[in-house]
Amino acid sequence: MDSQVSDAETLVDIPYVDATEGGALDVARAEAGRFQAVIRAGREHYGALPISIGDVISRRWLLRQNNPFTDEIDAIDAEAGKSGAWLLNLSYEWSCTTGAGPDPSGSGNRMLRTLDWPLDGLGETIVVAKFKGKPGPYFNVTWPGFVGVVTAMAPGRFSAAINQPPFRRWTRSCWADWGINRTRLLQRRALPPTHLLREIFDTCATYDEAKERLIETPLAIPAFLTLSGTSPDQACLIEREEDAASIHENPTACGNHWMARDVPGHYRGVDSAGRRDLMAETRDNVADGFDWVTPPILNETTRVAVVANALEGKLIVRGYERDGVVTRDFRRPAPS
Numbered sequence: 535m536d537s538q539v540s541d542a543e544t545l546v547d548i549p550y551v552d553a554t555e556g557g558a559l560d561v562a563r564a565e566a567g568r569f570q571a572v573i574r575a576g577r578e579h580y581g582a583l584p585i586s587i588g589d590v591i592s593r594r595w596l597l598r599q600n601n602p603f604t605d606e607i608d609a610i611d612a613e614a615g616k617s618g619a620w621l622l623n624l625s626y627e628w629s630c631t632t633g634a635g636p637d638p639s640g641s642g643n644r645m646l647r648t649l650d651w652p653l654d655g656l657g658e659t660i661v662v663a664k665f666k667g668k669p670g671p672y673f674n675v676t677w678p679g680f681v682g683v684v685t686a687m688a689p690g691r692f693s694a695a696i697n698q699p700p701f702r703r704w705t706r707s708c709w710a711d712w713g714i715n716r717t718r719l720l721q722r723r724a725l726p727p728t729h730l731l732r733e734i735f736d737t738c739a740t741y742d743e744a745k746e747r748l749i750e751t752p753l754a755i756p757a758f759l760t761l762s763g764t765s766p767d768q769a770c771l772i773e774r775e776e777d778a779a780s781i782h783e784n785p786t787a788c789g790n791h792w793m794a795r796d797v798p799g800h801y802r803g804v805d806s807a808g809r810r811d812l813m814a815e816t817r818d819n820v821a822d823g824f825d826w827v828t829p830p831i832l833n834e835t836t837r838v839a840v841v842a843n844a845l846e847g848k849l850i851v852r853g854y855e856r857d858g859v860v861t862r863d864f865r866r867p868a869p870s
Contacts, residue, residue: 629803
């Protein structure tokens with residue numbers, strides 16, 4: 535796989551959606567074709583019957599815990615006209631590589647990030663949506679129909695991203711462990727990590743406030759959270775279990791394996807240690823752009839790459855599929 539653009543004529547634009555009034559529902563309506571493509575990809579990946587069952591279980595769990603985004607997902611589900619929206623909003627079957635540190639330009643702190651997901655078509659359906667939080671707007675790198683935040687940048691405040699840890703090992707069977715972990719998740723009353731990160735962007739005015747919330751808020755499932763602020767020294771990686779946290783201070787690099795804790799688990803994605811090491815080696819000396827997206831950071835499941843600097847309000851996004859780059863680079867500032 536080649537990280538370089540080979541045929542510019544085949545590339546598609548990454549849409550920009552102003553969702554400051556209606557949130558994720560606005561994104562689904564504005565990009566209806568991409569929204570249906572995401573639902574279709576989920577149904578093809580998981581199967582129509584499993585995704586229908588997953589929808590029922592996901593909806594019941596979110597309603598039971600009084601999740602703040604159930605109304606939004608319910609409206610998106612109605613917009614879809616078929617099952618998939620509830621389960622896809624609780625899907626954690628992706629892996630990532632993320633790093634944050636002083637921007638080599640000397641201005642602020644920069645976050646580099648890729649997201650890997652085996653669902654084909656997600657690189658072509660990525661959008662950048664402008665959401666409105668109480669402290670100000672932020673830009674969410676997302677998919678139509680997804681209410682949480684996986685990667686986002688709030689100008690003048692912070693950037694942040696989620697990586698998934700290995701799912702815990704309890705037995706000798708991967709499938710048995712998956713079931714045990716899902717059962718434990720459904721017994722929790724806390725927020726899923728993607729919903730917590732949405733709340734952070736909606737409500738936190740500063741890096742320090744966001745960091746405190748990410749460390750102290752109980753979670754439904756473990757997560758690795760990278761936070762990048764506006765000054766060169768404002769960055770951290772927070773390795774979160776449900777009710778505990780380990781903090782790695784600036785600069786940071788993160789794959790999908792635990793570093794501060796010894797938690798037995800099944801590893802996610804391709805060569806997590808290699809991806810993390812390459813990010814640590816290249817993070818501080820690459821120019822803005824995507825020259826750093828090379829194997830093993832780049833692999834057949836890579837779908838999105840992002841460069842973000844909250845001080846400068848900078849956001850650069852590129853979409854990938856199995857064969858390489860599929861989108862033109864999105865660069866903020868976008869239309870207001």
